[in-house]
Amino acid sequence: MLDLRFYGAAQTTTGSMHIIEFDGKKILLDCGLVQGKRKESFELNRQFPFDPREVHALVLSHSHIDHSGKIPALVKQGFRGKIYATSATCDLCEVMLRDSAFLQERDVEFVNKRRKKQGKNLFELLYGQEDVDRALELFSPLDYHTGVEIAKGLELNFNDAGHILGSAVSILDYKRDGKKRRLVFTGDLGQRNTPLLRDPEPVPDTDVLITESTYGDRNHPSRENIRGRLKDYITFIYQHRSKLIIPAFSVGRTQQLLYILNGLVESHAIPPIPVFVDSPLSKKATEITEHHQECYNNNLIGDVLKGDDPFKFPGLQFTNTVEDSMKLNDAKGPMIIISASGMCEGGRILHHLRNSVSNPLNIILITGFQAENTLGRRIVEQAPIIKIFGEEHELRSTVFTINGLSGHADREGLCDYAATLGNVQQAFCVHGEKEYCEAHVESLRKLGIPSVHMPVQGQLFRNV
Ligand SMILES: [Zn+2]
Incomplete structure (x- = not known):
């Protein structure tokens, strides 16, 4: 049995984090830092809505900090499983997470200076360079199109997402009632025909889709010169x-x-x-x-x-x-x-x-x-x-x-991608401000997907 719970990037574009529970094992999809106004994000990044020690493995879509930036905090709070990502993502995470730790140190200093003046308790550092070191030891590079069993009966594959170097669409294969079933998590999905990267690669025979919806309600201007x-x-x-x-x-x-x-x-x-x-x-x-x-x-x-x-x-x-x-x-x-x-x-x-x-x-x-x-x-x-x-x-x-260099598919790109996936039965729209997300829900319904959801923070879906 596979349950899905949405913890971050639910009706917003930051702090991407979802959890799969498969036969009692918790698998995290992304572990992103919440970015935004300093005070709110500072509070949100302090804690996890689950016990990091109970997480069996992490599947990371790409290295952007709103998808990877909370990994050292997860490790600091007891996570010891493997982190699956493409090797380009592993390399990029090393420099991105070190930079993030540096910014964390600077931020906590800034906040604590004010709190000290106000006589309040001082905040602990979210994570430092030594937590990044420990996190990097857990990274397990996985090439595109190379399957690995990340829990008994649950196989992971990566396809190219075309968003940034190393970005991946995660494909999870398992069985429900003895029948093959496929869950696809887009992570961030790129545009087609960009200068450096390949187009997002479709995944045939998808049953369950978790899709980003950053530009769910609009198209990019036609290609500029x-x-x-x-x-x-x-x-x-x-x-x-x-x-x-x-x-x-x-x-x-x-x-x-x-x-x-x-x-x-x-x-x-x-x-x-x-x-x-x-x-x-x-x-x-x-x-x-x-x-x-x-x-x-x-x-x-x-x-x-x-x-x-x-x-x-x-x-x-x-x-x-x-x-x-x-x-x-x-x-x-x-x-x-x-x-x-x-x-x-x-x-x-x-x-x-x-x-x-x-x-x-x-x-x-x-x-x-x-x-x-x-x-x-x-x-x-x-x-x-x-x-x-x-x-x-x-x-x-x-x-x-210049708008034409955007790393995200637009409304048309997102819909075309969903249409290539086959006979999707259930879809979840995440990683989009509410109105963008709603627009993409509508688009997916029009494509004929029978059950489309826009999860709220913490919402659970059983037996998908
Ligand atoms: Zn991204």
């Missing part, structure tokens, strides 16, 4: 000897941008220009991407076979130290700076923005979704004044947005 637009912006800053500043997520977006720039430089479509990737995490993520060619799509493999390094080109430099990063503040353009964080909530991008936003000849290029209450959102909305490090700055640079 991203290469052409980048070329125009670069030509402009070259002529005006100014800067093109691109806030970008370290994993995925940065490598997509480097790949497109590589094409522009090597085809001589743009003049020679210095390109700085200013984020240690982005540098590591790029190295891991170069290493995991088993995740590349055919176009990218073709480039590699021709002898090209798709993420390296003349003029590109990775800055490591804070001093090197600071030097860029005084350096004269033209230059391109790609830096994190992607939503401008922290990291070195803040220095570059502070230094650049008042110059009308600079361009700020936004390449990803910017959540509410972030500096990135204020910039997209072209607020006349923005606050960086507590100081007000006039936003006089030109702001452009």
Whole structure:
């Protein structure tokens, strides 16, 4: 008997965590950190709604922190089972979780300073680097399409989800009343025809589907000429000897941008220009991407076979130290700076923005979704004044947005994927704000799936 319980990313897009109970064994699907307003997420991340010591194994869809970021806390609180993930995900988790531990240490210091003043009890650190070390020992790499029995009578396989490097759709095969049954968990599902990764791979004969619904109610704008637009912006800053500043997520977006720039430089479509990737995490993520060619799509493999390094080109430099990063503040353009964080909530991008936003000849290029209450959102909305490090700055640079690099399938992509799965009997929509999730429930019903649910936090479904 297989029961399903939804603990995170239920009618929201953060803190992905679901639990399967199969013949008395608890298997966790994802173990994500809740991200959002500091106070609320801080409380939510403190505890688990189950005893981590009772969890038999963890199946991890991909390395993004909202899917993996609570793993060291799970281990700290007694989990000792195996963590199944693709080998690219294992490698990315090492750098992502170390970075997350560093941020946890900084956050708890910040919160405790205030609590100390108020005479309140101090919070314990959610996890530190030594908890990350112990968690990494439990990772058990599993290649795509290679089955493993993770509990007696329960087999796990991974298909490519096309979302970020190493992302997987998890396939769980078991028997119900003596008949074969297949449960599929999409994790985050990518777009088709993206520059680096393969398309999300369908899974035939699926009976039960747990699907993300981030963009369940809307389609992405039709494919933009991203290469052409980048070329125009670069030509402009070259002529005006100014800067093109691109806030970008370290994993995925940065490598997509480097790949497109590589094409522009090597085809001589743009003049020679210095390109700085200013984020240690982005540098590591790029190295891991170069290493995991088993995740590349055919176009990218073709480039590699021709002898090209798709993420390296003349003029590109990775800055490591804070001093090197600071030097860029005084350096004269033209230059391109790609830096994190992607939503401008922290990291070195803040220095570059502070230094650049008042110059009308600079361009700020936004390449990803910017959540509410972030500096990135204020910039997209072209607020006349923005606050960086507590100081007000006039936003006089030109702001452009490219939407076409999104790592998530849109409404059409999600529906098309569900339609390829076969005769799905039961579906659960997760990982979407309520209205997006509702829209996807509707779409799946229209596809003819007889039983579609939008679980709430903690909801249990028996014998699926
Ligand atoms: Zn993701």
